[in-house]
Amino acid sequence: MTVSRTKQAHLIAVVEDDPGLRELLQEELESGGYRVAVFETAELLLVQLETQFPALIISDIRLPGMSGLELLAQLQQREKQPPLILVTAFGTVDQAVDALRQGADDFLTKPLDLEHLLVSVERVLDYHQLRDEVEAYRRSVNAELRGPGGIIGASRVMRQLYAEIEQIASADGSVLILGESGTGKELVAQALHQQSQRSDGPFLAVNCAGIPSELLESEFFGHAAGAFTGARNARAGLLKEADGGTLLLDEIAEMPLALQAKLLRVLQEGRMRPVGSDQEVKVDVRILAATHQDLEQRVDAGEFRADLFYRLETFSLAVPPLRQRGDDIELLAEYFIDQLQQQQPKPVQGLSAAARDLLYAYRFPGNVRELQNAIERAYTFCDGELIEPEHLPARLRQNQSAAVAAPVSAPAHWPTIQELQADYVRKVLVYTEGNKQQAARILGVTRRTLYRWLTNDD
Missing domain, CATH: 3.40.50.300 (P-loop containing nucleotide triphosphate hydrolases)
Incomplete structure (x- = not known):
């Protein structure tokens, strides 16, 4: 194996048993600013992967010993898999499609168009860099949305x-x-x-x-x-x-x-x-x-x-009910869909706007557990990319129908803001059965503020 260090850029591993083509690929890639490590067989590359991880592998399909397709299968068993471009002098459309279907990033045929090779290398590296950045961003967002203990x-x-x-x-x-x-x-x-x-x-x-x-x-x-x-x-x-x-x-x-x-x-x-x-x-x-x-x-x-x-x-500690958690309803629904995707892969990608509105309109007396069960049912019945209202439990749809059907009429007396506040505080106290500490938490105020409101109301 020889390694060029002309530039501290991406390291590309080339697996090619033809010495002339191996040297040509090395020179062309180095001229493009890449570091290059060359190998005569896939077996030698796999040994090197234990200590050195390339940004990209370019491998011939027909090699002595392990073939390029067998190398692809070996790489896919690893936790971290570098991208792979396969090269062959015996390329056919069917072979190319089969290689891409198995997970290769690109497929080139001999005689190589060296300009096309550099374009393919750049495109594959850019794609994987972007994918890694998106995945890192997704992990950071998920971390921000998670509390202690994975809540x-x-x-x-x-x-x-x-x-x-x-x-x-x-x-x-x-x-x-x-x-x-x-x-x-x-x-x-x-x-x-x-x-x-x-x-x-x-x-x-x-x-x-x-x-x-x-x-x-x-x-x-x-x-x-x-x-x-x-x-x-x-x-x-x-x-x-x-x-x-x-x-x-x-x-x-x-x-x-x-x-x-x-x-x-x-x-x-x-x-x-x-x-x-x-x-x-x-x-x-x-x-x-x-x-x-x-x-x-x-x-x-x-x-x-x-x-x-x-x-x-x-x-x-008072754990808030789901109806007080705002956008967490959609966040949790998407989390449950992701979990189901891992267990039972389907085309389902998320919620339609109408289904999302149904979730927000429902009070969820069973809280997060009820939401999880509702999403599991919807995921099971959904055959498309988006969960629609008809996939959700009937009680959620009936809840919206009842809300739409309720007539709205002008009251005999329009209450003031102070009256609305006092009425709302009384309802919260009824809900908490007189527990002022819990009521203050629901209202988002201190217990002292709640006592002041009650005193003024009296």
């Missing part, structure tokens, strides 16, 4: 949530994650874990509503061998399994009061006693609790311990 969203309310996650993650106290079903509370919990000092430890999630009440204590605290019928062997329990890491208690509101008291002791003292054991065990675990219910209301009703609630509420 998708760029709306104001989500950026505020990301900032809160970053602040709270560095602390080690318990966290209460509030939000409607389907908003992504577990993703928030995973983000907290990944950004915490416990990220190298285990992350476990358990749904308190999904375990029979008679098994809850054993599941959480473990049990000694023979503690009850069927307990042949000792079990560590979820709290001990998550030792050194994080445990997410989803649907914490469903935890029985007796178990809440034992959990509070773990939070306060870092110790627990397995069922049927007379020995206490130390545990070092961060507790994250999630619920879609109003725990304050549960406390008032005597269905949740006040001391545990205040312990968990030291740090709290």
Whole structure:
């Protein structure tokens, strides 16, 4: 192998067994300002690729040993694949089409038109450079649209949530994650874990509503061998399994009061006693609790311990519903389409304007989970490039029909801006069932501002 270093430009590898043509190609490419490495066989090139990566490969098809087409197949198995121009003296249209279909970037026939060769080289290099730039830009945009833990969203309310996650993650106290079903509370919990000092430890999630009440204590605290019928062997329990890491208690509101008291002791003292054991065990675990219910209301009703609630509420996060996230609806829809494309390739490229309008007009009571299911259904039924309204679930189309059919008439009294604001604040408070902290978050104001509005309204 010989390498020319006439100019620090693109490195081009030439694979050609004819010494005369190999030298001619090297001279022509060097005169065009490229660095050139030449090889007699494809096997020699593949060895060199382990330490040196060319910007482009020019290879004859007919070579001793591995052919140019076989070289193309070998390159396609690599994670990073350089572009390839194939050359042959026996070119036919069918052979050219077959080579391009298999992934070659261009196909040239002998005798070579050297001017055409340089044009082809420049065109292929420009194309791949542009493609790499577009891909880099796409990755940077996707990074900007993603929050901690890979959460998708760029709306104001989500950026505020990301900032809160970053602040709270560095602390080690318990966290209460509030939000409607389907908003992504577990993703928030995973983000907290990944950004915490416990990220190298285990992350476990358990749904308190999904375990029979008679098994809850054993599941959480473990049990000694023979503690009850069927307990042949000792079990560590979820709290001990998550030792050194994080445990997410989803649907914490469903935890029985007796178990809440034992959990509070773990939070306060870092110790627990397995069922049927007379020995206490130390545990070092961060507790994250999630619920879609109003725990304050549960406390008032005597269905949740006040001391545990205040312990968990030291740090709290409210995950916004999808209807408050603006353009995130379209962003998430496109993300789900991309994911489906990777799993089940189809011509579907995105949403039509009409389908997009339907998504924005719908309130999504099931939040992100409902949107994901709707896009999966639409993708399945769509045979073209764009998802249309008829591909979406019927309830979304019916929602728009109802909105269009609703008559608009002039009111007997036009309310003032102050009256509209007061009415809207009252509706938000009804929606949050009187939770002023959550209401202030929805309204985008501080709790002090909300209190001032309520005082002025009274």
